[in-house]
Amino acid sequence: MTDERDQDPTTPFYDHPTGGWGSLKSVLRQASRNRIGIGVMETLRRQNKPRGHMCTSCAWAKPPSPHLAEFCENGAKATIWDLTRDRCTPDFFARHTITELRSWPDHDLEAVGRLTHPMRFDAASDRYVATTWDDAFAAIGAALRAMDPRAAVFYASGRASLETSYLYALLARLYGTNNLPDSSNMCHETTSVALKRTIGAPVGTCVLDDFEHCDLMLFFGQNTGSNSPRFLHPIQQAVKRGCRIVTFNPIRERGLVEFMNPQNPAEMLTGRATPISDIYLQVRPGGDIAAIAGLCKHLLDRDAVDHGFVAQHCHDFARFESWIRDLSWDDIETVSGLDRADLIQVADLYARSRNVIGVYGMGLTQHVHGGDSVAMLVNLLLMRGNIGRTGAGICPVRGHSNVQGQRTVGISEKPELVPLDKLAEMFGFDPPRDTGMTTIEVVQGVIDGTVKGFVSLGGNFARAIPDQGRADPAWAGLDLNVQIATKLNRSHVLVGDGAWLLPCLVRAERDQQKSGRQAVTMEDSLSHIHASIGKRPPASRHLLSEPAIVAGIAKTTLSPSPLVRWDDWIADYDRIRDLIEQTYPDQFADFNGRMFEAGGFYRGNSARERNWETDSGKAEFSCPASLSAVGGEPDTGVHTLVTLRSNDQFNTTIYDYHDRLRGLEGDRMIVLISRTDMARAGLTEGQRVTLVSAVQDGISRRVDGFTVTPYDLPPGCVAAYYPEANPLVPLSCHDQASKTPAYKGAPIRIEA
Template identity: 60%
Template sequence: MADHIANPESEGPAGGWGSLKSLARIYGETWPTPAAIESLARQNKPHGFMCVSCAWPKPVNYHPFEFCENGAKATMWDLTNARCTPDFWNDHTVSELRSWKDHDLEMTGRLTHPMRYDAGTDRYVEVTWEEAFTRIGATLKQLHPDSAVFYSSGHAGLEAAYLYALLARSYGTNNLPQSSNMCHETTSVGLNKVIGSPVGTVVWEDLEKADAFFFFGQNPGSNSPRFLHPLQDAKKRGAKIVTFNPVIEQGLVSFVNPQNPFDMLTGNETAISDHYLQVKAGGDIAAILGLCKTVIEADDEAVASGTNRVIDVEFIDAHTTGFSSFIGCVRQSAWHDIERESGLTETAIRDAADVYIRAERVIGVYGMGLTQHAQGALNVAMLVNLLLLRGNIGREGAGCCPVRGHSNVQGQRTVGVAEKTKLIPMEKLKELFDFNPPTEDGLTIVDAVKGMIAGDIKATICLGGNLLRAVPEQGEMETGWASQDLTVMVSTKLNRSHLFPGRHAYILPCLSRLEIDEQATGPQAVTTEDSFSHISGSLGKRTPASKYLKSELAIVTGIAKATLADNPSLRWDEWTGDYGLVRELIEATYPDDFKDYNRRMFEPGGFYRGNDAHQRVWNTDEGKAVFTTPDRMNALSFDDAEGRFRLVTMRSNDQFNTTIYGYSDRFRGIEGTRDVVLMCEDDIARAGLTPGQSVSLVSDFGDGKRRVLPGLSVVAHKLPRGTVGAYYPECNVLNAIDHHDELSKTPASKAIPVRIE
């Protein structure tokens, strides 16, 4: 049975010279423009541009260089001097490119011209913007609106996202799934159910006052490295950090601050986690139950001895419901069951709980290690249970902190990119734009994928992203995707989704957020929302990669004008010419969140749109925060069996989402390849394997379909027994579309049942 690891072996600290060497390699491969350094100096600052990578907040008191390794990679990736022009297709067919790696596709450079797929030659050919819009509109007009899907990644700003949602609803559908469907929809649904907020409750100032941070399934070293700065500050003031994660993530072990000359010259490391508990994949429910059990036992002892209570009785009585049922469940839970399901010892869990008990203010941090499970919503609810026990939501230095991935993924939901009608002020839209919005809920990603495979979805518009690569069931999806009447990809670079074109297929190249967006009234700014619900303006300064590029907003309005019937209230040309008018519409639609929007958009740190749960106002059905009584101890949809493993999909520090910057995962010591499966030494021996042996992972979901990922090299790694790891998005081929969170339908990518052949 695994215990906690105070100082796990690693390939060196996060940050430091390793980070700089990695950036130097990317610079050498992409040769970005000389203006890259100036761009990096403006990144995540007022009147600068907002990072196109993660959604980590921008502090009011920013550093001289307010970017991380991955943020800088994303910037240089956009500023590459490589160009994928129409001439590229003189030498390559679409079918040939299907054998290329994701990295190699993007290394062809920035897309420069709108392109249309020509089935006769199996190539994309240049097309004018007017022709592309006209043909897209003509195809959409022939289809039933509910047979079309309007997908969005987290790249586009709030202005383009708002008009994109308006386009879809004016067309007649709420089929507006978004990338959060695949990662944090469990937060949006599950967190909302128990505290009445679909987003986290903390703000930047809370980080500075917390006495302890409890991490669950989140990896700041690769996914949000700027988080390491406040964590380093917290450690220096004596705060404690406890981590629960099946995988040892180096950012939560130690950190050398690249912006601190002393640290860099001396190699001075800050140890991050005081306790690192390698919980089984899917075992967080049991682990948190053990924490809660220790807290309640300590409270029982306090009552018996007449000392101060450990649980916050006044808060629980005034602000929560369901406590008596929950505490009864906790008391009845046996430690041997908790140990079995979590993979942790009672001693390790009690030591971690002691940190929680001693801390006055605690922040609970989590990522997709909690959300991407068959019982992901219960994972989130259990973390909320832990925080509620001591009143750690809705006060300074405490709260719930889900860390979102893409830069504006949360904000797009805020302004209407959502398939659930209850989230949208439909009457306000009717009043503003003089049309009747559709009243039926739209499709989630899971339902959209099923529809594509079944042939029911006839068209997909993608505002950014690499959807075909990001979703489960990739084998069947490639066929279903290509069978559509229309596929439209708004993109900056070539990706795998372009290589399975529908009967009519278009690649529409867009501006990067770093580039000048010149419209009728002059250069335009866009806005984004971070993980702490703050809105920030973003202003591009670089010369566009091609004179033929359009902004995402201009592409949305171009499709809208070619598709929709005339409506004087839909002033697409005016909105394209002045994005400030779009922000006025957003404020009119969501007045409580966006008051004085245009005036406040460049406030340092962004302006806060508010969060009722942060003020202990609970917008739940019960009118209070809800204690959830668990009916199980793991987050799985399957039972353990001989030869069955729990596969955790992982990202390297050399990628962002589906973008693969290179083949160096220095934190795990893996170089030159992504074709690996990580296993603990005991599992390797028990399976009769040897390190370096080539194996296949085979889905063991139990639906009779054979899903295989071949050619993986076995690598010995510190993991809990029964848990194996391999890279996303390659592993998506193993995930069944029906393997998802019960409440939110988020794909359960953090515990996929597999066997090894």
């Protein structure tokens, strides 16, 4: 059984359970700093409940019978952060130039508070100045009309609702472009590509009920405690009824070690926590392919394969079997960093388990061969028929609250994923058919000047991207840079002429349109659709909803059409949902009638029904290009960099400088490294070092000022915070199929 004794006691770690009193104290600290009122507490009471407000943090599922408090530590922080009393007004911008604000830390920029007025950048004064919505829309429309649509990009973060996302994608295609990257490009696009290829469905196959019937969960590269803490409830319940948990992760994350439920008085009063992982294996970064191959090899040796399922439902098993049998255990152990005996123990546990769920996060997807990592997990599940039955399946855990849903309703650079013929019929136009830009291609286009216009629906794109150092100065060269946002962030200060800052409502705020108060919807990680109604008064009377801002830009950019009725759609969002239903009738039948179903309504999944929409008509076994997802053994002196989010962080939003669940405090400019590797490299604790990219492409990428911090990590692995370490990840360092940046496996050197 995993416990604290497995942790290297000479390095920092958190010796308390995830959740518990530490979680409550962290939320209270944020509540105090943001001076929240009773209205925020009412919002939290309604959060993630039927006819309530859906959290803007992670995309974990909302149960039909919610807990008294159906929010987690990070969900509470996100809501408190959204509903702060602090304001970022025109007076603030009058006091601070953009040049000055570029020197501010990320946390301090967002901590200024909610944006209150539409703003335009005035290059002469180096400041944002207040403007009107009419002037902003007119200028943005004029700039877009003057631009080649192929040079314009419409980016979306994962928070925008289904209604906003549908209109945004429609705006881009009516304008003439499929340049519709979203935050999936930086995290789970690997999932969409790999699962579509192997099982015919681009998303996970599990629903909440499966976690009540599984016998074993295998976790790969997913930090539940920080990134989706509400998931800990079904995990804890599963453990208590006898489900076993095995975790593969380079770092020992407390969420999968031990959990104390803050809503359980007995646990809180007695200090009794639930151990989570029975086995916790610290695999090398990118070593998951090899680790899973070891499990598969032992299953073959003991003939623990569901031959009936494989014969009926799968394709190319013989080639996969041959590949596995040819592997040596020496190679498997070397690449994975794990012992054969440990892998055999897990494989035996898997063989004895009837229903198994494979759970994973960006530890699998953000590698040069991330798609092969995901496909290997599919192979493992297929070997025993663990896709397409209750209590089993594959479960990618998404980050942003609607990042999966945005893809569902048309935000995609891939035209083959969108019903373009249906859109052409509905709106009387000829949609563009060429493939649009991915995030990687957008960043390259900003650097080389081929991207002229950038519209961002939320997010902090300029800070979230790889090769940040090269891109930062290039943003000022854009002809148009439109940022739809709630708070100030790094992307808003890397600007030049043609920059606009358009403030919008947050999801918890009241959205009042001509027909009355509006609801919006989003899709969770398990493909269920939920409605959300905001009730808090807007932070400023000058704010518009995201759908209204999209419509405002569209009306000044596009020629009028009787089939495209922006004003009618904004007056009543039911009409937008009618459009979504008309476009996607199989998934959104009776959309308006079902949107308030407790637990959300399920839009379905073909692979869950064992209807394999692949080229062969069956689930595909596949062989990886490399046994290591990082693409081979590093050279001498090269370490593999894993980027991390802290416990007080959501994506690029830094709530505070605490990383409680790792036992780290105060400084984000740290590099974590094992004591063994420190000694080998001649480094000392507290030493200041520079991290340098080891990719040899003639471009220097280096970040100064990291402090060496000993930590319990596998050999050859170092870790640093995202986004501070992003400049070390080259654009060329991405998954081969999806172009997802390799944030979990970039080669670097350490210079003293």
